[in-house]
Amino acid sequence: MSSIKNPTRDRILSATWQLLETEGAAAVRMSDIAKAAKISRQALYLHFPNRAELLVATVRYLDEAHDVEARLAPSRQAADARTRLAEWVGAWGGYIGEIYGVARALMAMRDTDAEARAAWDDRMQAVRHGCAAAVRALATEGLLRPDLTEEEATDLLWTLLSVPSWEQLCITQGWSAERYVGVMQSTAERLLIGHAQ
Amino acid sequence: MSSIKNPTRDRILSATWQLLETEGAAAVRMSDIAKAAKISRQALYLHFPNRAELLVATVRYLDEAHDVEARLAPSRQAADARTRLAEWVGAWGGYIGEIYGVARALMAMRDTDAEARAAWDDRMQAVRHGCAAAVRALATEGLLRPDLTEEEATDLLWTLLSVPSWEQLCITQGWSAERYVGVMQSTAERLLIGHAQ
DNA sequence: CTCTTTATTGACACGGTGTAAAGTTGACAT
DNA sequence: ATGTCAACTTTACACCGTGTCAATAAAGAG
Incomplete structure (x- = not known):
């Protein structure tokens, strides 16, 4: 829908996403994004007032593209608390990997930009x-x-499910997504469930 | 010792530390540090070639000032594995709070500066x-x-003991240092010790 | 055909880092 | 007293990335 209504805006967002996912987050400048979206750097500012808002919009764009709501539904509908926990850990934990690039960029901006901080x-x-x-x-x-x-x-x-924790395990230590989710599910159980079980 | 040998260098390091601990990390510029150390901005570059090396030196300076080795000794000498774990969590977990300012600044530089990244x-x-x-x-x-x-x-x-995790609990959520250490100790036990206990 | 929207080019201000050069100050040796 | 050396100062500037501004072009809608 947003893609029909405004094609260039969409092109910008998807270019931003792609760049952030592949390059290291800090290396992506406004000019890089413009080039990737095949418009001039200045035209970028016709669509987004600044870098922070562009990143925020990209996150929203990603949520839409990945249909976050649908992913989270199983967790909410789970029969018992235990499977609810597991579903939740699986859903969010799995999602981090797909938004990591953008998340990283937004996190980095927290220090300098109040708006980015608020959004994050x-x-x-x-x-x-x-x-x-x-x-x-x-x-x-x-x-x-x-x-x-x-x-x-x-x-x-x-905290266990935070993005930096995911980063440390999956990027720094090279855990696979499956391993991460698996270990996190058992870990969360251990962490939260009293031993009366 | 380092304080005797080179007083201004020392003044710079302690000023850096103090600023990073009080201000938000990203807000601290080279000129701020110079002002706090009562020298010109350029004199800073006579002592440290760039911001990254200054931060790295500040971390070392802090380690020395806090006598890290002494803090970690009890953990290494612990009689059994269980108390060793608790001592370790206590020692490192407690230390984070004292180096947080500098740690934060160094972490922020990881994205842009390879040297800072390596040091961290x-x-x-x-x-x-x-x-x-x-x-x-x-x-x-x-x-x-x-x-x-x-x-x-x-x-x-x-990962549980990482700086970002500490940040999330102690800064964002306002946990006290004691609470943090206490919960982390019981959590680490739960997390790692098999249920034969 | 003109109005509006979207884009382009080129220029510039700002803030922060790092470099360069010339001059000052004080300690110390001879 | 003089010369030397090191630490420090002031002033100036280059570089980079963000964000702003103005003049202009192209294209579709009325």
Whole structure:
């Protein structure tokens, strides 16, 4: 739909995405993006006021392209808390790999650009909500590890599933996506579920 | 010792440290550091060839000032693997808070500066070795969770104890240092020790 | 045919890093 | 006293990437 309405904007976004995914994030300049989208650097500023907003728009574009909602549905519909947790870890954990390039660029901008920071924090809060929901489900089934508050458990799961953690395991240490998700699922269980099981 | 040999160099390093600890890392420019050290911006370049090397030197300076070796000794001398793990998590986890400012600045430079990247990676590998040693101790006492290889367990512990994870919990979520260390110790146990306990 | 939108080219300001050159200051040796 | 050396200062500038501005071109819609 957005692709029909405004083809160049779309071309820009997909070029941005592609560049961020392949090059190292910091190396991608506005001029690189313009070149890849086959417009002048200045034309970029006709569509996006600055780099930060372009990155934010790219994230939204990716969400749309990957149909995030559909991915998260199984987690919400899970019968019991345990499978809900596993589904959630699988869904989000698997998604990180696909947005990593853009995520990385946005994270790097946090330090210098308030808007980028806000956008990133907002998205991460959404992830935290997902974690909170999974923890809540565990708590209502009485499965939650007793020495943690729900808050703490949420923070812990959220941190385990953070992008930097994913980066460390999958990029630095070369874990495969399957291995990552598998280990994270068992780890999350261990981490959160009280030993009464 | 370094303080006796070269007072201005020392003043620069301590100014850098102080600024990075108080201001947000990215906001600290070379000129700010110069001003804080009461020398001209150019004199900075008489002591350090560029920003990256200044940051790296600051990290070393901090290590010396905080006597890292002494902090890590209890972990290495621990009687059993379990207390070794707890000591290690406590020592490193507690240390992060004191170097966070500099660490943050160095991490931010990774994207643009190869030298900064190398320096940071080197330090993180040292941390990973600490994790590996703790895991190894667990393994030789037969305590290691059986569904993980030693490699995987090391990576997992290392990621749990990473600076970004610390940041998310202690800065973003406002955990106190004690709470962080306490939760991390019990979490690490849960994460790594097989249920034969 | 003209208005509007989208794009182009070229130029420039700003901020931060790093370089270069010439001059100042103080300590110390002879 | 003089000369020398090192640390430091001031001033200036090059480079890069972001973002702004103005003048102009092309193309479709009314």
